[in-house]
Amino acid sequence: MDPERIDEVTARTWVDVDLGAIARNIRALAKRLPEGCGVLMVVKADAYGHGLEPVAQTAAAAGAWGFGVAALDEAARLRAAGIRGPIVCAMPLLPVEAERALALSVIPAITSLDQALGFDAVARGAGRSFEAHLDIDTGLGRTGVWDRDAIELMERMAKLPGLDITGIFTHFSSADEADRGPTERQLDRFESVLAELAARGVRVDCVHAANSAAALRFARASRFAAGGAGIRVLVRPGIALYGAAGEIAPDTDGGSWRTGEGAIPFEHALSWHARVIAVKDLQPGDPVSYHGRYVARGPERIAVLGVGYADGWPLALSNRGHVLLRGALTPIRGAVCMDLTMVDATPFPDLHPGEVATLIGTQDGKRRSAEDVAGEAGEIAYSILTRIGPRVRRRAMEVEQ
Numbered sequence: 259m260d261p262e263r264i265d266e267v268t269a270r271t272w273v274d275v276d277l278g279a280i281a282r283n284i285r286a287l288a289k290r291l292p293e294g295c296g297v298l299m300v301v302k303a304d305a306y307g308h309g310l311e312p313v314a315q316t317a318a319a320a321g322a323w324g325f326g327v328a329a330l331d332e333a334a335r336l337r338a339a340g341i342r343g344p345i346v347c348a349m350p351l352l353p354v355e356a357e358r359a360l361a362l363s364v365i366p367a368i369t370s371l372d373q374a375l376g377f378d379a380v381a382r383g384a385g386r387s388f389e390a391h392l393d394i395d396t397g398l399g400r401t402g403v404w405d406r407d408a409i410e411l412m413e414r415m416a417k418l419p420g421l422d423i424t425g426i427f428t429h430f431s432s433a434d435e436a437d438r439g440p441t442e443r444q445l446d447r448f449e450s451v452l453a454e455l456a457a458r459g460v461r462v463d464c465v466h467a468a469n470s471a472a473a474l475r476f477a478r479a480s481r482f483a484a485g486g487a488g489i490r491v492l493v494r495p496g497i498a499l500y501g502a503a504g505e506i507a508p509d510t511d512g513g514s515w516r517t518g519e520g521a522i523p524f525e526h527a528l529s530w531h532a533r534v535i536a537v538k539d540l541q542p543g544d545p546v547s548y549h550g551r552y553v554a555r556g557p558e559r560i561a562v563l564g565v566g567y568a569d570g571w572p573l574a575l576s577n578r579g580h581v582l583l584r585g586a587l588t589p590i591r592g593a594v595c596m597d598l599t600m601v602d603a604t605p606f607p608d609l610h611p612g613e614v615a616t617l618i619g620t621q622d623g624k625r626r627s628a629e630d631v632a633g634e635a636g637e638i639a640y641s642i643l644t645r646i647g648p649r650v651r652r653r654a655m656e657v658e659q
């Protein structure tokens with residue numbers, strides 16, 4: 259990709275997605291997992307802002323077992339893009355969505371008996387059976403049936419002919435934090451449910467629990483022995499496969515999956531750029547942007563970038579964030595606007611419209627990550643990436659063979 263070539267897509271702001279990086283990240287993680295452990299890649303929110311269809315097609319070719327989504331529209335896009343494998347909707351569906359889920363062969367999360375009864379009725383009405391996964395809350399305090407109620411629900415569901423519970427899962431609250439205690443306790447609870455089900459002869463095809471941090475930091479989370487022979491263990495990572503997991507705290511032994519011994523070299527897959535669309539000189543006292551929150555202290559110069567909060571570029575970066583311009587870390591001046599962001603161009607007297615600023619990514623060997631932007635905006639890499647708006651066109655780079 260040549261950033262100097264200005265076309266319709268790259269005229270103002272765009273994202274480049276390195277699909278090769280995603281394929282390599284999946285293979286690198288898979289190599290670390292126990293034999294037979296599959297990757298259920300989380301591609302909700304437009305594949306964390308990277309573009310759903312090309313990411314999923316790349317991941318399927320790289321060996322992903324299936325995909326995790328949060329909404330049926332995402333599943334429909336995957337099916338339209340030719341994804342045939344399992345799609346798990348890990349967020350509860352409403353009764354009104356059941357028929358569509360069945361038509362799309364989506365595996366819904368079961369989070370209550372009422373929901374199970376509803377899915378059973380819809381499936382029987384259609385002369386089919388609904389493949390579903392039971393969501394067990396082992397301590398996140400969000401969706402799912404509490405672990406203490408899971409056995410009873412499982413036994414009730416076993417009697418519903420329209421429902422085929424093929425998997426069981428849980429989700430961790432704090433696997434990325436230095437304190438390993440909460441995750442160990444969630445693992446204990448999940449394993450006891452699995453052991454109890456196995457003791458009662460209740461069989462499922464697969465179990466999954468580990469988000470990126472758990473897959474990288476807790477070996478237990480990808481080796482559930484209690485499931486028994488023939489039961490496939492899956493991991494359910496998102497952020498690490500996009501290469502943006504810098505917030506995962508190092509292990510208590512001082513190592514880290516990124517920098518410690520045996521670190522996995524996850525590659526950042528996304529870069530985000532915006533062009534300089536105007537340049538302006540300032541005299542001392544001249545204001546910059548709404549409400550004049552920046553005022554020139556001397557003869558200065560600003561570059562106006564064609565990106566704003568309507569593109570998902572955080573308003574909170576006003577007067578405090580940075581971008582890369584000519585390889586230098588360059589401060590944002592004044593308020594970020596809906597479509598524009600002003601940055602300091604004083605060091606570059608010959609800067610001209612058409613030059614590229616990098617918001618996330620590498621420029622002349624200097625790097626800004628989504629984690630860096632998140633740090634300045636008071637957010638997390640997840641919220642920065644998933645909020646990059648539909649106006650920002652994604653250019654997918656070919657996968658290296």
Ligand SMILES: Cc1ncc(COP(=O)(O)O)c(C=O)c1O
Nearest residue numbers: 300348429469470494495496497
């Ligand atoms: C239910 C569920 N599973 C897995 C993930 C993936 O988490 P991560 O991106 O931290 O790997 C998420 C992300 O929010 C999730 O909600």
